[in-house]
Amino acid sequence: MQRYWGAVEYDPAAGSIRLGGVDAAVLARSYGTPLVVLNEAEIRDRCRRYRQAFAAAGAHDARVIYAGKALCTVAVCQLMAEEGLGLDVVSGGELYTALAAGFPPERIVFHGNNKTEDELRRALEAGVGRIVVDNFNELDRLSRLAAGRGEPVPVLLRVVPGVEAHTHHYIQTGKQDTKFGFDIAGGQALAAVERVLARPRLNLMGLHCHIGSQIFDLEPYRLTVQRVFAFLAEVRERTGWTAEELDLGGGLGVRYVPEDRPPDIETLVQVLVDEARAAAARHGLPQPRLMVEPGRSIVGEAGVTLYTVGSIKRLEGVRTYVAVDGGMMENPRPALYGARYTALLAAGPGSVPAGQRRPETVAVVGRACESGDVLVPETVLPEPAEGDLIALLTTGAYTYSMASHYNKFPRPAVVMLDGSRARVIVERERYHDLIRGERPLRPRARVADRPTRAGRLARRFEPGPQDA
Numbered sequence: 186m187q188r189y190w191g192a193v194e195y196d197p198a199a200g201s202i203r204l205g206g207v208d209a210a211v212l213a214r215s216y217g218t219p220l221v222v223l224n225e226a227e228i229r230d231r232c233r234r235y236r237q238a239f240a241a242a243g244a245h246d247a248r249v250i251y252a253g254k255a256l257c258t259v260a261v262c263q264l265m266a267e268e269g270l271g272l273d274v275v276s277g278g279e280l281y282t283a284l285a286a287g288f289p290p291e292r293i294v295f296h297g298n299n300k301t302e303d304e305l306r307r308a309l310e311a312g313v314g315r316i317v318v319d320n321f322n323e324l325d326r327l328s329r330l331a332a333g334r335g336e337p338v339p340v341l342l343r344v345v346p347g348v349e350a351h352t353h354h355y356i357q358t359g360k361q362d363t364k365f366g367f368d369i370a371g372g373q374a375l376a377a378v379e380r381v382l383a384r385p386r387l388n389l390m391g392l393h394c395h396i397g398s399q400i401f402d403l404e405p406y407r408l409t410v411q412r413v414f415a416f417l418a419e420v421r422e423r424t425g426w427t428a429e430e431l432d433l434g435g436g437l438g439v440r441y442v443p444e445d446r447p448p449d450i451e452t453l454v455q456v457l458v459d460e461a462r463a464a465a466a467r468h469g470l471p472q473p474r475l476m477v478e479p480g481r482s483i484v485g486e487a488g489v490t491l492y493t494v495g496s497i498k499r500l501e502g503v504r505t506y507v508a509v510d511g512g513m514m515e516n517p518r519p520a521l522y523g524a525r526y527t528a529l530l531a532a533g534p535g536s537v538p539a540g541q542r543r544p545e546t547v548a549v550v551g552r553a554c555e556s557g558d559v560l561v562p563e564t565v566l567p568e569p570a571e572g573d574l575i576a577l578l579t580t581g582a583y584t585y586s587m588a589s590h591y592n593k594f595p596r597p598a599v600v601m602l603d604g605s606r607a608r609v610i611v612e613r614e615r616y617h618d619l620i621r622g623e624r625p626l627r628p629r630a631r632v633a634d635r636p637t638r639a640g641r642l643a644r645r646f647e648p649g650p651q652d653a
């Protein structure tokens with residue numbers, strides 16, 4: 186038995202995959218594929234490790250705020266609330282989901298680089314705990330909306346420390362050339378602080394910064410803390426203001442393939458706390474309350490996506506393409522920035538056990554009408570056959586949350602495992618969901634008040650194989 190992260194067990198001889206003790210083949214038969222499976226125990230454990238790590242480091246007032254963009258569903262928001270975490274949202278839709286889940290609004294942090302006036306108004310009406318101001322336009326917009334309100338609006342300013350994290354350039358957010366936040370080096374951040382302090386309806390609680398995602402090297406975090414505290418010292422000298430809170434963002438990496446070696450949660454937290462204490466002492470500043478916003482490192486490794494093998498194309502001396510019943514529609518990350526995954530194969534019902542098959546180097550590809558729809562460019566699996574099950578590990582974060590309806594494919598179901606019990610937390614979409622908001626150019630022609638043959642066929646076509 187081979188054990189993988191996220192409580193995944195693989196028996197290569199039998200070709201069976203168990204997720205948190207539950208047979209993946211049973212889940213596939215019960216709920217259909219593609220299927221996103223989340224391990225509740227794994228998610229809760231990581232939430233608790235973050236909170237316990239801060240307590241062990243002596244930062245008892247630190248706040249752990251889940252980054253909802255990693256995976257935002259009603260059930261996930263409820264789980265975060267139960268674990269005592271805050272919630273970071275970046276859109277009106279994520280805010281709506283959080284409120285629908287009953288998430289305490291005072292524990293919500295709302296940010297994004299272009300929040301609309303309507304979104305800001307809704308956030309104020311809901312009473313969110315913090316609004317992260319990203320730019321001067323938004324600062325003016327929020328000031329107008331805050332006029333006449335009873336209490337000043339608590340805000341954080343997102344600043345850019347000019348630190349380049351060692352990750353893909355699409356997910357670097359702390360370098361100077363970025364669409365996010367106020368630049369420290371160019372003077373924008375200081376000007377933003379002065380402008381907020383001049384607005385009596387805004388209450389500047391502190392700063393927010395984020396340097397990127399899927400980070401393995403902790404040195405950029407150290408450098409970020411040093412630069413932000415140096416800036417806080419400059420701000421105090423110029424304005425007399427000191428920060429009560431410092432949000433250092435998220436970004437801790439996770440394992441996608443066996444050779445990945447991300448730092449653990451406890452190490453990251455200790456580095457942040459130690460560096461912040463040292464920097465505060467060096468500049469003679471009071472220690473602000475630390476905040477972090479993990480997303481991927483909470484739900485990433487807790488997720489697995491199950492697929493069924495369909496067509497197989499073998500090109501002698503070139504490549505073998507193994508097509509599955511999903512693809513870039515529910516997981517665009519490989520196509521967007523070359524994300525890598527670990528794939529495991531379970532033998533289909535009645536087929537030759539995986540342990541009796543020869544290994545084969547294959548590419549796992551999807552169904553989208555795009556040559557770039559490749560989930561795993563090259564991996565070694567037991568020789569695949571139609572009807573086999575393929576599991577992609579570490580798909581809990583930034584996969585389903587980035588899913589689309591490209592090629593009019595319905596999005597998959599999401600189930601959460603609680604021990605041996607599976608609960609559907611997102612229903613599988615049906616074909617009629619794809620056109621729910623669409624309107625015809627003209628009403629369909631009717632004969633004797635009966636739908637056309639095409640209309641009858643459309644209704645008979647539902648359910649399809651995607652609705653298993």
